[in-house]
Amino acid sequence: MSTSSEPGGGSPAVRCQGLGKAYQFYRRPIDQVKQVLLGGRKRYYDEYWALKDISFSIARGEAVGIIGRNGSGKSTLLQVICGITAPTVGTVRVEGRIAPVLALGAAFDYELTGRENAYLSGAILGLRRAEVTAKMGAIQDLCGLGDFFDQPVKLYSSGMGARLAFAVCAHADGDVLIVDEALAVGDEAFRQRCQALIRGFRRRGTLLFVSHDAGQVADLCDRAIWIDRGAIRADGPPEPTLAAYRRALAEEPDDPNRFHFMN
Incomplete structure (x- = not known):
């Protein structure tokens, strides 16, 4: 993966070209040892391709729903774009700094408090401690964790962790905000605050937003990319893309064979 923050004029904020991600699965522990010792002559693992030949560009300032x-493969795609995992084939290029809600939630130190994790997450995003301190009141207000903000994160539910991750990312001054279902947690007041911040972010940055809520995608995004079996099935304006997706959900049964490994 290549990453650049140099001014690019009209260059896209995110570009994926021929992207593919395969995971290796070993049916027996001994097969992993055989792969290390004898892998040059035979493959001792099964493959699962979570992403296959993904290519698209996202313009600066564009809001795209996945x-x-x-x-x-939606979350895998975001993880590759964030740099959490490397693609097996293809390339990813990101212009500017990413503020990834999904990545920060996974990087929390569960022994630290919410406040301490806000400092840690801010450092991961490239913020100085003084910058996080200046934003701490707004972060604490948005996540709405009350007294739990100063308690260890190991006491949090998954929803509470997602609220904290979103609150930090929303105040990180990133160029690309990546949100994976963070708006599905919390009460209506929290969701409304999140949506207001996302709308404000759209005026200055690029948004990638994964959600099963078609209404949120239609409301927040000006483009939708439909991922099916690890490949792009449709890419276009939200309404027709969402309509096609809804028809597929109603007419096409969920096929468990899509999770089978390849020998």
Whole structure:
């Protein structure tokens, strides 16, 4: 993966070209040892391709929704774009600094408090401690964790962790905000605050938004990419893309064979 923050004029904020991600699965522990010792002559693992030949560009300032069934590859795609995992084939290029809600939630130190994790997450995003301190009141207000903000994150539910991750990212001054279902947690007041911040971010940055809520995608995004079985099935304006996706959900049964490994 190549990353650049140099001024690019009209260059896209995110560009994926021929992207593919395969995972190796070993049916027996001994097969992993055989792969290390004898892998030059034979493959001792099964492959699962979570992403296959993904190519698209996202312009600066564009808001793009990523939709698809569970297990279709949406979250894997965001993880590759964030640099959490490397692509097996293809390239990813990101212009500017990413503020990834999904990545920060996974990087929390569960022994630290919410406040301490806000400092840690801010450092991961490239913010100085003084910058996080200046934003701390707004972060604490947005996540709405009350007294739990100064308690260890190991006491949090998954929803509370997602609220904290979103609150930090929303105040990180990133160029690309990546949100994976963070708006599905919390009460209506929290969701409304999140949506207001996302709308404000759209005026200055680029948004990638994964959600099963078609209404949120239609409301927040000006483009939708439908991922199906690890590949792009449709890419276009939200309404027709969402309509096609809804028809597929109603007419096409969920096929468990899509999770089979390749020998």
